[in-house]
Amino acid sequence: MDTYLITRYQDARTALADLRLSKDMYGAMDSYRKIFGESSVALDDHMLNSDPPKHTRLRRLVNSEFTPHRVESLRTHIQDVVGRLLDDCPVREPVDLLPAFAFPLPIIVICELLGVPPHDRADVQTWSTTVAQTGFSKESKLAQQNAEESLHGYFADLVAHKRDHPDEDLLSALTAARDENGRLTEQELISTAFLLMFAGHKTTAYLIGNAVHHLLTHPDQLRAVQQDPQLVGQAVEELLRYDGSVETATFRFATEDLEIAGTRIPKGSLVQIALNSANRDPLKFDTPDRFDVLRPGNTQSAHLGFGHGIHYCLGAPLARLETQLALTGLFERFPRVAPADPDREPPWMVVPFPAFRGLTELPVILDPAGP
Ligand code: HEM
Numbered sequence: 001m002d003t004y005l006i007t008r009y010q011d012a013r014t015a016l017a018d019l020r021l022s023k024d025m026y027g028a029m030d031s032y033r034k035i036f037g038e039s040s041v042a043l044d045d046h047m048l049n050s051d052p053p054k055h056t057r058l059r060r061l062v063n064s065e066f067t068p069h070r071v072e073s074l075r076t077h078i079q080d081v082v083g084r085l086l087d088d089c090p091v092r093e094p095v096d097l098l099p100a101f102a103f104p105l106p107i108i109v110i111c112e113l114l115g116v117p118p119h120d121r122a123d124v125q126t127w128s129t130t131v132a133q134t135g136f137s138k139e140s141k142l143a144q145q146n147a148e149e150s151l152h153g154y155f156a157d158l159v160a161h162k163r164d165h166p167d168e169d170l171l172s173a174l175t176a177a178r179d180e181n182g183r184l185t186e187q188e189l190i191s192t193a194f195l196l197m198f199a200g201h202k203t204t205a206y207l208i209g210n211a212v213h214h215l216l217t218h219p220d221q222l223r224a225v226q227q228d229p230q231l232v233g234q235a236v237e238e239l240l241r242y243d244g245s246v247e248t249a250t251f252r253f254a255t256e257d258l259e260i261a262g263t264r265i266p267k268g269s270l271v272q273i274a275l276n277s278a279n280r281d282p283l284k285f286d287t288p289d290r291f292d293v294l295r296p297g298n299t300q301s302a303h304l305g306f307g308h309g310i311h312y313c314l315g316a317p318l319a320r321l322e323t324q325l326a327l328t329g330l331f332e333r334f335p336r337v338a339p340a341d342p343d344r345e346p347p348w349m350v351v352p353f354p355a356f357r358g359l360t361e362l363p364v365i366l367d368p369a370g371p
Contacts, residue, residue, distance in 0.1 A: 003251070003270040004263065009281035009304070011261045012273045017309035021252035021271055024051040028253035028268075042152045043131070045191040048199070048250060048311060055310060058192060061177055061184060062314065065113065065170050071317040074109070078322055081108050082329035089366055094340035097362040098209050101330070106204035106322055110197060113318075115162065115169025120154070127151045128198055155190045170196070196315075204319045206245035206358025208326045211236065213346060213362060214243060214291055215327070216339050221293050226331055232324045235293040239323075240305030241279045242291045247357040249273040249307055275304045276357060336367040 006015050015021055022028060025044060047058040064070065085101050103125075111121050130147035159175050166172040171193055177183045184192070215222040215235075225231045252271045257264065265271060280288040285298065300320075306313035313319065330337060339346075340363035347360045 001270065003272045004260075004265050005248075005272050005274055006260060007274045007277040007281075008261065009278040009284035012275065012278035012304055013308050015252075015260060015271065015273050016249065016304070016307055016311070018258075019051065019310075020255050020258055022051050022255045023049055023055070023250070023252060023311060025049040027051070027255070030268075042187060043148055043191050043194040045185070045187045046195040047192070047314075048195060052310065058184065058188060059310075059314065061174060062170065062192065062196070065173075066314050066316075066318060068317040071321055074113075074318070075321065075325070077112075078105075078109060078325050079329065081105060082325050083333075086329060086333050086366075091334075091366045091368055094363045094365060097212060097364050098205070098359065101326070102208040102212070102362070103201075103205045105208065105326055106201050106319075109318070109322060110200035113170050113200075114193060114196060115167055115171045116158065116197075120158075124151070124154065124197065125201070127154070128194075128201060131198070151194060152190060155193045156186075159186070159189060159193070199313075200315050200318065202356055202358070203245050203315075204322050206356055207236075207239065207319065207323050209359045209362050210243045210245060210357070211239045211323060211327055212330065212337075212364070213359060214239060215331075216337065216364070218291050221291060222331070224293055225327070226335065229328060229332075231293055232328055233320070234295075234298075235327070236320055236323045237298050237300060237303060237305075238291065238293050238295055241285065241295075241298050241303035243357065244276055244279065244303070244305035245357055246305070246307075246355070247274070247276045248355060249275055249311075273304075275307065279303050279305065334366040334368055338365050338367070339363070340365050 006012050026049075047055050050058065082105060085104055089095050089097075089100050107121060107125050111118075111124065116124055127147040127150045130143050131151060158171060162169075162172045162175045163179065166176065174184070174189055174192060178186065178189050215225065221235070225235050249272065252273070254265050254267055254269045254271060257267050259265065279285070282288050284302075285295070300316075306316040306319070346362050349356065349358050349360050
């Protein structure tokens with residue numbers, strides 16, 4: 001497929017806020033089908049695939065759950081989950097931190113927030129992973145379709161259950177919003193549950209993996225964070241800039257002929273915005289290829305790791321908190337954590353088109369002894 005790729009910081013930031021670059025997949029169905037085929041849209045009817053005013057309506061419904069204040073109230077709980085996962089890790093022998101730590105943490109947190117019961121989480125995780133596969137072969141398309149149907153059926157049943165047995169969770173609140181005020185359709189409700197599950201899981205897991213890897217391979221930076229634990233927030237922002245887990249933003253479609261950085265982009269074109277490239281633009285960040293947790297000026301809103309504009313990551317406060325607590329928990333418990341094989345760079349995921357940026361394994365040795 002042909003797409004326009006925007007790589008410079010200023011162009012990327014401007015494009016992310018340009019509403020002529022639409023996210024409304026229904027308005028661009030022809031282009032959408034050309035890329036993704038005739039796949040079902042049953043799970044795709046959500047805010048990340050829509051423009052205002054629909055986007056505003058759908059986002060507002062879940063926004064309050066993700067405010068920094070609401071998310072901060074989850075701190076102790078997330079710390080407990082981090083502690084439990086680390087308790088279960090074997091010590092003084094190689095352990096792959098991705099399946100043991102980085103992946104389960106965000107899954108547990110998002111499932112609890114949504115109200116997915118513990119005994120269903122493994123299935124939901126497997127289906128979401130299959131849906132997220134980026135393969136274009138016939139087999140992989142079929143597997144995606146089956147997983148999509150399973151997820152759709154699962155969330156439809158869960159919504160029905162929440163209707164009869166409402167709880168304190170987000171899915172119960174959204175179901176009530178649908179039933180009492182008709183503020184979203186059944187398909188939007190199920191798609192929103194799917195989006196939160198999908199967007200809140202791998203993104204955070206890969207960021208935790210990238211973060212641990214870069215801190216282990218930059219011992220001076222790790223030492224700085226260990227000596228001053230207050231630095232962890234700044235370190236996470238630098239990690240989002242230096243090697244964020246969402247390499248390019250999701251597809252956008254030009255709704256009219258437009259020009260970006262001197263390039264004409266005809267109406268109907270597909271446009272991608274390379275967030276990680278923009279975050280290494282020397283016109284914005286000095287010595288951008290240097291990982292520096294003390295980098296001045298890389299505030300939360302400076303880098304584009306969570307996007308920009310109306311689709312700016314809804315879960316950013318949660319993702320920040322989870323990553324900070326994961327790093328703090330890991331390096332406090334195991335101050336001398338080290339790569340299992342220091343001479344070998346762990347493998348990075350290869351996908352047909354850039355989307356997520358993350359490792360496929362992260363073998364380390366956890367040593368509880370202090371420095
Ligand atoms: C480190 C972890 C994460 C990263 C790097 C990340 C990154 C992003 C980015 C770049 C976008 C904008 C995409 C675009 O404009 O095309 C986005 C949107 C979104 N993210 Fe995240 N995300 C993370 C974690 C989360 C979490 C934990 C949740 C929720 C539980 C979440 C929910 C969402 C939602 C709902 C949107 C769509 C917002 C909208 O369309 O208005 N994300 N995320």
